[in-house]
Amino acid sequence: MILVVGAKGMLGQDLMRVLPGDVRGVDIGEIDITSAESVRRVLLTLKPRVVVNAAAYTDVDGCETNVELAMAVNGEGVGHLAAVTKELGALLVQVSTDYVFDGGKGSACGEDDPVNPLSVYGRSKLLGEENARTNPDHLIVRTQWLYGLGGKNFVETMLRLAKERKELAVVDDQIGSPTWTVDLALAINELIDNNCRGTYHAANSGFCSWFDFAEAIFAEAGIPMTVRPQTTEELGRPAPRPLYSVLDCGKLTRDTGLVLEQWREALKSYLAKRREAGMN
Numbered sequence: 349m350i351l352v353v354g355a356k357g358m359l360g361q362d363l364m365r366v367l368p369g370d371v372r373g374v375d376i377g378e379i380d381i382t383s384a385e386s387v388r389r390v391l392l393t394l395k396p397r398v399v400v401n402a403a404a405y406t407d408v409d410g411c412e413t414n415v416e417l418a419m420a421v422n423g424e425g426v427g428h429l430a431a432v433t434k435e436l437g438a439l440l441v442q443v444s445t446d447y448v449f450d451g452g453k454g455s456a457c458g459e460d461d462p463v464n465p466l467s468v469y470g471r472s473k474l475l476g477e478e479n480a481r482t483n484p485d486h487l488i489v490r491t492q493w494l495y496g497l498g499g500k501n502f503v504e505t506m507l508r509l510a511k512e513r514k515e516l517a518v519v520d521d522q523i524g525s526p527t528w529t530v531d532l533a534l535a536i537n538e539l540i541d542n543n544c545r546g547t548y549h550a551a552n553s554g555f556c557s558w559f560d561f562a563e564a565i566f567a568e569a570g571i572p573m574t575v576r577p578q579t580t581e582e583l584g585r586p587a588p589r590p591l592y593s594v595l596d597c598g599k600l601t602r603d604t605g606l607v608l609e610q611w612r613e614a615l616k617s618y619l620a621k622r623r624e625a626g627m628n
């Protein structure tokens with residue numbers, strides 16, 4: 349059985365839809381990964397063959413002031429999962445982030461490039477990676493700029509703001525790859541299926557700035573909107589973010605044959621799914 353932890357989150361919901369076979373999901377209420385005792389009780393009862401951890405504290409700016417919570421959920425919580433999966437002889441799949449990099453390289457980051465997180469969120473996720481590795485049977489999947497049905501994300505923020513405003517300012521000096529949670533869930537399935545172990549990058553192909561992404565969202569959704577470029581410094585958010593955090597996904601392709609679709613194609617598919625689901 350595959351157990352998805354964080355099954356009610358944005359990625360968790362798509363993992364539940366995409367992963368085949370005997371799949372169970374748990375979220376806060378049934379499991380609290382910050383508690384070693386809670387993790388032990390749930391995992392020893394269910395005895396999964398694979399645990400995919402999509403549970404996290406993902407408010408990047410919130411992490412700057414809630415440091416203890418960030419470390420407990422994103423860091424130590426993964427340690428609890430690693431200890432019990434190791435005891436069970438189960439695979440631990442840990443989802444991680446481009447924010448473990450500082451974005452200073454200026455070209456796509458490979459799995460073995462040096463990490464240097466700029467934010468509390470990035471540091472907490474890096475601790476999560478280190479803790480995941482205490483189970484030798486682990487898979488760490490770094491991804492970025494996620495959006496999906498049933499979650500707070502940049503696409504939904506833009507579509508919501510479009511109902512209130514005619515003009516928006518969006519940062520044009522952060523570059524990355526917007527990634528649809530359905531495509532990421534498919535990649536995680538391929539990695540498990542191909543018995544891959546260690547660290548992998550998985551993101552939709554191509555890259556853009558948040559400003560480019562905002563323009564694409566409004567163009568594809570057919571919404572008239574003036575998007576003005578601004579710098580990260582002008583925006584002045586509490587958490588520092590990497591300026592260039594494109595992930596090199598070549599290892600995923602070499603080991604599974606999978607190439608994730610271009611980010612703009614994925615965006616079109618997502619907008620079509622939203623319409624099908626009656627969202628406007």
Ligand SMILES: NC(=O)C1=CN([C@@H]2O[C@H](COP(=O)(O)OP(=O)(O)OC[C@H]3O[C@@H](n4cnc5c(N)ncnc54)[C@H](OP(=O)(O)O)[C@@H]3O)[C@@H](O)[C@H]2O)C=CC1
Pocket residue numbers: 353354355356357358359360375376379380381382401402403404405406421425443444445446473491492493494495499500
């Ligand atoms: N969103 C993004 O752009 C990116 C995300 N990632 C990573 O991908 C993964 C999935 O992210 P995403 O789907 O956006 O996350 P979400 O915030 O949508 O979902 C996380 C889920 O985990 C639950 N949760 C929080 N704390 C605990 C806890 N202590 N015990 C059990 N469950 C808990 C949350 O519950 P509740 O909502 O009630 O708190 C929520 O249901 C995370 O590891 C994240 O770091 C990586 C790169 C980009």
Ligand SMILES: Cc1cn([C@H]2C[C@H](O)[C@@H](COP(=O)(O)OP(=O)(O)O[C@H]3O[C@@H](C)C(=O)[C@@H](O)[C@H]3O)O2)c(=O)[nH]c1=O
Pocket residue numbers: 406407408409445446447491492493494501502505516517518519522558583585589
């Ligand atoms: C809403 C808004 C955001 N922005 C900027 C802020 C930020 O730099 C960028 C994206 O904003 P968000 O708050 O959606 O993104 P952010 O929380 O930084 O997204 C990150 O989340 C974590 C969980 C990850 O792991 C990362 O890969 C990444 O997806 O756009 C604007 O410039 N104008 C706006 O109107």
